Amino acid sequence: xxxxxxxxxxxxxxxxxxxxxxxxxxxxxxxxxxxxxxxxxxxxxxxxxxxxxxxxxxxxxxxxxxxxxxxxxxxxxxxxxxxxxxxxxxxxxxxxxxxxxxxxxxxxxxxxxxxxxxxxxxxxxxxxxxxxxxxxxxxxxxxxxxxxxxxxxxxxxxxxxxxxxxxxxxxxxxxxxxxxxxxxxxxxxxxxxxxxxxxxxxxxxxxxxxxxxxxxxxxxxxxxxxxxxxxxxxxxxxxxxxxxxxxxxxxxxxxxxxxxxxxxxxxxxxxxxxxxxxxxxxxxxxxxxxxxxxxxxxxxxxxxxxxxxxxxxxxxxxxxxxxxxxxxxxxxxxxxxxxxxxxxxxxxxxxxxxxxxxxxxxxxxxxxxxxxxxxxxxxxxxxxxxxxxxxxxxxxxxxxxxxxxxxxxxxxxxxxxxxxxxxxxxxxxxxxxxxxxxxxxxxxxxxxxxxxxxxxxxxxxxxxxxxxxxxxxxxxxxxxxxxxxxxxxxxxxxxxxxxxxxxxxxxxxxxxxxxxxxxxxxxxxxxxxxxxxxxxxxxxxxxxxxxxxxxxxxxxxxxxx
Amino acid sequence: xxxxxxxxxxxxxxxxxxxxxxxxxxxxxxxxxxxxxxxxxxxxxxxxxxxxxxxxxxxxxxxxxxxxxxxxxxxxxxxxxxxxxxxxxxxxxxxxxxxxxxxxxxxxxxxxxxxxxxxxxxxxxxxxxxxxxxxxxxxxxxxxxxxxxxxxxxxxxxxxxxxxxxxxxxxxxxxxxxxxxxxxxxxxxxxxxxxxxxxxxxxxxxxxxxxxxxxxxxxxxxxxxxxxxxxxxxxxxxxxxxxxxxxxxxxxxxxxxxxxxxxxxxxxxxxxxxxxxxxxxxxxxxxxxxxxxxxxxxxxxxxxxxxxxxxxxxxxxxxxxxxxxxxxxxxxxxxxxxxx
Numbered sequence: 080x081x082x083x084x085x086x087x088x089x090x091x092x093x094x095x096x097x098x099x100x101x102x103x104x105x106x107x108x109x110x111x112x113x114x115x116x117x118x119x120x121x122x123x124x125x126x127x128x129x130x131x132x133x134x135x136x137x138x139x140x141x142x143x144x145x146x147x148x149x150x151x152x153x154x155x156x157x158x159x160x161x162x163x164x165x166x167x168x169x170x171x172x173x174x175x176x177x178x179x180x181x182x183x184x185x186x187x188x189x190x191x192x193x194x195x196x197x198x199x200x201x202x203x204x205x206x207x208x209x210x211x212x213x214x215x216x217x218x219x220x221x222x223x224x225x226x227x228x229x230x231x232x233x234x235x236x237x238x239x240x241x242x243x244x245x246x247x248x249x250x251x252x253x254x255x256x257x258x259x260x261x262x263x264x265x266x267x268x269x270x271x272x273x274x275x276x277x278x279x280x281x282x283x284x285x286x287x288x289x290x291x292x293x294x295x296x297x298x299x300x301x302x303x304x305x306x307x308x309x310x311x312x313x314x315x316x317x318x319x320x321x322x323x324x325x326x327x328x329x330x331x332x333x334x335x336x337x338x339x340x341x342x343x344x345x346x347x348x349x350x351x352x353x354x355x356x357x358x359x360x361x362x363x364x365x366x367x368x369x370x371x372x373x374x375x376x377x378x379x380x381x382x383x384x385x386x387x388x389x390x391x392x393x394x395x396x397x398x399x400x401x402x403x404x405x406x407x408x409x410x411x412x413x414x415x416x417x418x419x420x421x422x423x424x425x426x427x428x429x430x431x432x433x434x435x436x437x438x439x440x441x442x443x444x445x446x447x448x449x450x451x452x453x454x455x456x457x458x459x460x461x462x463x464x465x466x467x468x469x470x471x472x473x474x475x476x477x478x479x480x481x482x483x484x485x486x487x488x489x490x491x492x493x494x495x496x497x498x499x500x501x502x503x504x505x506x507x508x509x510x511x512x513x514x515x516x517x518x519x520x521x522x523x524x525x526x527x528x529x530x531x532x533x534x535x536x537x538x539x540x541x542x543x544x545x546x547x548x549x550x551x552x553x554x555x556x557x558x559x560x561x562x563x564x565x566x567x568x569x570x571x572x573x574x575x576x577x578x579x580x581x582x583x584x585x586x587x588x589x590x591x592x593x594x595x596x597x598x599x600x601x602x603x604x605x606x607x608x609x610x611x612x613x614x615x616x617x618x619x620x621x622x623x624x625x626x627x628x629x630x631x632x633x634x635x636x637x638x639x640x
Numbered sequence: 641x642x643x644x645x646x647x648x649x650x651x652x653x654x655x656x657x658x659x660x661x662x663x664x665x666x667x668x669x670x671x672x673x674x675x676x677x678x679x680x681x682x683x684x685x686x687x688x689x690x691x692x693x694x695x696x697x698x699x700x701x702x703x704x705x706x707x708x709x710x711x712x713x714x715x716x717x718x719x720x721x722x723x724x725x726x727x728x729x730x731x732x733x734x735x736x737x738x739x740x741x742x743x744x745x746x747x748x749x750x751x752x753x754x755x756x757x758x759x760x761x762x763x764x765x766x767x768x769x770x771x772x773x774x775x776x777x778x779x780x781x782x783x784x785x786x787x788x789x790x791x792x793x794x795x796x797x798x799x800x801x802x803x804x805x806x807x808x809x810x811x812x813x814x815x816x817x818x819x820x821x822x823x824x825x826x827x828x829x830x831x832x833x834x835x836x837x838x839x840x841x842x843x844x845x846x847x848x849x850x851x852x853x854x855x856x857x858x859x860x861x862x863x864x865x866x867x868x869x870x871x872x873x874x875x876x877x878x879x880x881x882x883x884x885x886x887x888x889x890x891x892x893x894x895x896x897x898x899x900x901x902x903x904x905x906x907x908x909x910x911x912x913x914x915x916x917x918x919x920x921x922x923x924x925x926x927x928x929x930x931x932x933x934x935x936x937x938x939x940x941x942x943x944x945x946x947x948x949x950x951x952x953x954x955x956x957x958x959x960x961x962x963x964x965x966x967x968x969x970x971x972x973x974x975x976x977x978x979x980x
Contacts, residue, residue: 139977205844207844227850329967473702477705480706488710501713586702587705588706591715
């Protein structure tokens with residue numbers, strides 16, 4: 080997104096630039112190395128060799144798994160772009176009663192992990208569930224043996240469910256782009272008599288393309304890494320193959336090889352998208368972006384707009400959340416409230432908040448370093464630091480485990496040799512290893528959002544600040560942080576919610592006697608008693624809703640966003 | 641003054657926590673891939689009896705990798721897992737140590753522990769068939785699951801799940817690779833829905849009219865019938881019956897849950913104490929009452945719900961064979977596209 084030509088032309092001489100950026104570059108390199116270390120551990124694992132694996136995969140697994148993965152990604156991709164972009168345009172371009180609420184309500188599905196949505200819908204739509212029972216009553220059938228609706232456990236079911244939960248990844252950045260970028264251009268188009276439909280297709284949509292691309296790639300990587308929901312809904316994706324190779328056949332090198340192949344695939348896809356829009360420049364030359372003036376809708380059209388916007392909120396959040404609330408209430412009456420739940424909620428909240436802070440700081444450092452020193456190498460560092468998001472949580476967790484455990488052992492051995500004291504496992508024992516895993520996994524989200532935020536700030540601002548004698552730190556503090564506040568808040572929200580929902584790495588790396596809401600829920604779900612964890616599931620949703628509301632407040636305080 | 645004392649105390653506690661639990665006596669660290677809900681009643685009884693505190697971490701997959709990476713610094717004392725294959729994996733990776741204990745060797749039959757006493761089974765669970773209560777079916781063999789008579793009527797979870805690869809491994813021991821492949825193809829043709837979900841979904845899907853029979857572990861019915869999950873689940877449990885299938889030339893396939901002492905266990909004595917407690921009459925009874933599993937100790941009390949499934953005629957295939965065949969079983973599942 081950075082435009083090298085413009086920057087080189089206006090930036091100070093290259094020697095001065097290097098000296099100014101050195102600190103940022105070193106910090107970025109350290110962060111990128113941190114993310115790369117688990118990948119390195121994985122490569123080391125993969126190099127141990129796995130005899131005959133690829134022949135087996137090529138003959139029996141890949142044809143089906145690749146097809147399923149492509150279908151799932153294609154379907155979910157289409158759905159999140161449709162819903163995400165459509166709703167973003169709806170709440171930006173039009174005004175109708177309820178729009179203000181809808182603006183943040185559309186983010187709510189983020190709070191519900193995909194595996195919980197899958198459990199909830201499977202129960203709701205099962206032949207024994209309330210929906211089909213009602214349908215049978217209405218049609219006069221007594222037993223599900225006489226009449227049943229199609230099973231939700233299918234590719235279609237998986238695409239619909241994942242799409243309904245993941246569209247906010249597109250909605251969030253696209254809406255921000257529409258509001259800040261498109262406003263003046265849309266007004267010009269209106270003045271020139273362009274129809275609203277044409278404005279959307281010819282002005283707003285092309286302008287929002289980077290945001291749509293970033294959001295879609297995030298949603299697709301979530302899809303790719305999802306094990307819980309896909310497995311539950313019967314989709315045999317590549318990720319499930321990795322899992323089977325590792326767990327059932329105890330072939331860790333083999334699993335590492337498949338994961339690396341998967342990472343290459345993702346990197347190729349992301350690069351292709353970036354390459355496709357390499358010549359486009361997305362910063363507006365205008366001073367401060369103007370706020371979009373929406374078109375007022377009345378009567379039937381307003382009601383239709385509201386209904387349309389409410390659909391994804393209803394299906395992606397309200398229905399599963401209400402179902403959970405009812406189940407949790409039943410559970411509460413049956414078994415009471417366990418005080419463990421409070422501890423777990425606190426653990427979840429503190430862990431996620433701490434990790435989010437670290438992820439934001441590291442994301443800021445990397446995005447800003449690329450700004451201070453717009454060089455190809457910096458872009459590469461940024462891509463490396465984003466690698467973790469392309470890996471399934473379990474695989475990344477394994478990589479972090481190997482790195483953290485080896486560091487721990489080194490410290491322990493050294494302490495024993497020098498002081499005769501055992502330190503135990505400092506990183507794993509304290510939960511820092513878990514924070515490390517979150518950082519490696521979710522840094523991509525924060526880098527992506529913050530870069531997008533920075534790209535809206537004209538370079539002349541940086542240059543003006545520097546000319547007036549501010550160092551790069553002061554420029555960041557006084558120019559970039561305030562102007563990209565919304566983007567940073569959005570990144571924080573996405574990262575926090577993702578940390579809170581994260582299961583695979585959390586399960587593998589947490590210290591003794593430490594449960595989060597997600598691990599508790601999984602502990603019950605794994606033995607097929609997930610209704611016992613309905614309260615925990617509801618708590619995850621509630622803790623996840625808090626930052627959504629918080630973000631909505633930030634945005635309302637901020638007239639520029 | 642009070643504040644500084646408090647601060648000092650907090651610092652001490654933090655340091656202790658940082659140093660790991662290895663220095664503290666009368667504690668032990670348990671890594672378990674069995675769900676907390678199943679393990680907690682056992683641990684509570686142990687702590688009450690011995691005063692030894694048990695720190696736990698529930699790990700699903702990656703227990704072996706975690707213990708291996710932590711190496712000689714690992715705080716793990718006891719490793720608890722389901723499926724003989726997972727336990728054998730721990731031994732193969734050199735993560736366990738042998739335990740010489742007369743209590744254990746007396747309580748756990750020879751075929752249910754490692755020949756070198758590296759691991760011990762603590763409970764067994766049978767792979768059974770659930771059937772709709774009104775279905776006229778009193779007995780069935782595993783071989784008959786591939787009978788075309790069941791076309792469109794069979795539910796089962798993923799063929800790659802350890803419960804199923806265990807069963808398929810036993811089938812391999814009985815009939816060889818070719819017959820096993822044909823059997824898997826036959827079962828796949830009989831599936832009422834794609835293989836997937838959990839064992840309990842089998843029961844639910846029978847009630848939902850999706851299938852007539854389902855392959856599942858026996859204890860899920862116990863959990864449902866006990867009413868622990870509420871009245872709705874009791875109804876589900878009561879609406880199906882449990883049939884204990886056998887191989888044509890053998891008995892019912894069972895798998896185990898068990899535990900091993902970690903190679904670098906800082907609290908080995910406590911770990912052995914817990915192991916010994918887990919095969920005591922009291923603990924063996926809890927395995928039945930908390931999770932409706934069969935005890936390993938001959939003569940231990942069987943829970944009434946478990947007993948109602950009938951006499952269990954355990955198949956004679958040695959667990960070591962099942963462990964050996966696991967990779968081949970998993971490859972066959974892929975080959976016939978069982979889960980696709």
